[in-house]
Amino acid sequence: MAGIGFQLERMVRNGGVGGFIGATLDGAVLSSGPWVLTICAVLLLQNWIVRHGIADAGTIQTVMVYAFSGSVVIASPFALVGVRVASDRMFESNPAAIPGILTLALCGATLVAVVTGHFLFGVLAGHGAALALFGTAILVLLTQISVTGPFLTAMKRPWPILLSYAAGIVGAAIIFWCLAPATPIEVLRVVAAALALTLVLLLAVFAAEFPAPSSPDQAIWEKAAPALHVGLAGLMNAFALWVDKWMLWFAADSTKPLGLLRVNPIYDQASFAGLLTLIPGLSLMLFLAETQLERAFAVLVECCTGTSKLSRIESAREDVIAAVLRSLRLLIVAQIVIATVCWVLAPEIFRVLGFDARGIFAFRFTVIGVIFHIAAIYCGVVLAYFDLFGRVVMVWTAFFIGSVAATLVVWPMGFAGYGWGYLAGALAAAVTGLALVGTASVHIVYLLFVGNNPSVVGNRRYLV
Incomplete structure (x- = not known):
């Protein structure tokens, strides 16, 4: 991200007060834009649910909370190791290896996400096959997005990430407006479709940037092994951020809106x-x-x-x-x-x-x-x-x-x-x-x- 930072620094140096304000806004968009758009999407979803009186809204909120937290933890090590290996390949002037690296990272993260999603939404939630399917799909898609996004950021392509997120939000808004889903399963289906659109756009940008066919080989594994400590750092970062929230899901003020899955609405909102x-x-x-x-x-x-x-x-x-x-x-x-x-x-x-x-x-x-x-x-x-x-x-x-x-x-x-x-x-x-x-x-x-x-x-x- 330092290359982007130098561009913003030039805006500050050459643009005076206006340059500083512009660089600050650009920096906020580039560093935290996907996070902000995600929060906005969640708030819009909650507002829509309340305004339209969706029954059993706690089911939707619980699925989203568990999917977001799970995707962060699962994606962090795969994304960081993959980006580290990809950066080394770019330094070696070997961009043809990048698609294979992303493929391996996505496959590993997807496998873990599928198993985790089945356990959370298929076993613990206990609300039928449809919820298990769409809950797992949302977790998997969020994980894949969280793995793909850092690759584009590391390759100094942050704006396509934001546009992909925005397109997913707009697509979801159009579907909500046209179809007016009335049950939790229908709402989760729309969310999954919007996430799929975002992922497809991210992968399309990546494919345009790295058109070489994906070809995982032994050399990628050899490069990934020394970078596992980077993934461990990312995993501990995610655990550290979420552990108190997970613990307080079992506090006295917590609720159990979906099977055995618990949340703490007081702390979750405030945090x-x-x-x-x-x-x-x-x-x-x-x-x-x-x-x-x-x-x-x-x-x-x-x-x-x-x-x-x-x-x-x-x-x-x-x-x-x-x-x-x-x-x-x-x-x-x-x-x-x-x-x-x-x-x-x-x-x-x-x-x-x-x-x-x-x-x-x-x-x-x-x-x-x-x-x-x-x-x-x-x-x-x-x-x-x-x-x-x-x-x-x-x-x-x-x-x-x-x-x-x-x-x-x-x-x-x-x-x-x-x-x-x-x-x-x-x-x-x-x-x-x-x-x-x-x-x-x-x-x-x-x-x-x-x-x-x-x-x-x-x-x-x-x-x-």
Whole structure:
């Protein structure tokens, strides 16, 4: 994404205030556009269900919640490993291998999604074959979209992703308007059709970009094996984000609207609304923070691989540290401002959105947690630049453990304790990430030459 970030940075530099506003909007669209469109689609779907009085609306909402959470967890490792291997092939000027990589990633993710969907909607839900079929189809399609999208993003094709999402939403709106589905199964059928349209458009864009036939071979497997630690980092990230929500599906205020499947409407609404405040931070990270780090780190690598004197290498290392600190300060200050505004306006926000007022506590704790979450994400980006994915796994593992522990501690508090798990997990991840980035930045020259050099330490570098 750094190439896109440099384009946005030029908009800021050359366009003054208007350029800054335009770059911010573009950054928000590019970094979080699919997420925002997905949230908008869900809100529109809920509004339509309420306005038309669909019976058993809890069935639809439960299927969507489980499908979204399951697709994120399933797709994360396959998407990240696939993108990592595809990026290596692009660097080797071998784009013909990219279709085979996507095919393998889609096949693996689809297999896991089918098994998971059958268990969730066929066994636990216990509401017949039709719901099992369309629930599983929605989970599979969301997983395939979540795998395909990052490939296009990595190849600097973010706008086709947004257009595909928008086309799916428009297609669903047209079907809803024309056919007016009246049962949960009919609504889920329309949702599945819209997701299928989005996936077809994404694959069409990918096929136009990489017209070579898909041909998985042994070389792809050989390239994927060393990148499995990247997938583990993505998997732990997804688990860390969702674990407190999964746990609170069994809290006292949770409900069981579909067989054995449970949800917590109070916390689910508040948490998702609070997580939307990540978008400004992700935008800044894209067009300011990440580009500054990219530039400083590229200079350091050039010094280390060239004939620079030790003093010049040390100066470049200090520039990397300075870039990290500047970007981190900017991100944290921006999120503090946003969190303060959301904290104060929380009652009005909930009134406008029609959310349960008992979720205000969770919303406030979530927006505070986002401050630490954005710091943890940036630390993960820095460690990824340093190719220290073992430490990235440690960051998200700290998030996971902190979230689980805090959720258990505040469990007796009921809805007043919702959000503390996420806040504590994000804080643990931020502290862990800052400590790991600090030590890595101090020793980055050693890591480049020896400690993380594959020709010196081999595969042991994944444990650094």
